[in-house]
Amino acid sequence: MSLPLPPGDFRAYLFDCDGTIVDSMPLHYAAWCSALDEWGCEFPEELFYAWGGRPIADIIATLNARHGLTMPVDTVARRQEELYHRSLPELTAVPEVLAHIEDAHGRIPFAVVSGSTREGVTASLGTLGLLDRFEALVCAGDYTRPKPDPEAFLLAARRLGVPPADCLVFEDTELGIQAATAAGMASVRVPQPWERAAAA
CATH class of the missing domain: 1.10.150.240 (Putative phosphatase; domain 2)
Incomplete structure (x- = not known):
């Protein structure tokens, strides 16, 4: 299955990590x-x-x-x-998200916005050889208010130097989608493992 994106000329992609980039x-x-x-x-x-x-x-x-x-x-x-x-x-990437990373890498900047520790995020992305694709990592400890608060996404946008309205968020959880919306960002929901399996 493919992951269609909302319309827009986005200048940055912000990704949750677990369940979004990595099928963890x-x-x-x-x-x-x-x-x-x-x-x-x-x-x-x-x-x-x-x-x-x-x-x-x-x-x-x-x-x-x-x-x-x-x-x-x-x-x-x-x-x-x-x-x-x-x-x-045993870790693999979420294919539908990996396709967008490969397509847009080098054209626009990427950030990870995760509730996991920096150690966990770097281990997961490093295992799949994807760590160097991301210009910024925003992880647990970098912000005080977790999703659905928009703080983490707004911090990532500042670090990339891109206005929130020009960012597209990839998320697999309702809390993450709510946080993106609160940040004034468009979002795309990544299906859960069983949804992707059913579609396949």
């Missing part, structure tokens, strides 16, 4: 399950995707509240990322 959500979910299993905590797959775009610390805190647990946020977050990194050899 199934790998992240497996890492979550393994990390949480060590604490006797269940995380249904439907809930995992429904919470797409939420900060890791927020997810762990909410799971603690739902299950009456006291999992240490930093410990579980580090464990989840460690387990995800082990799965990187």
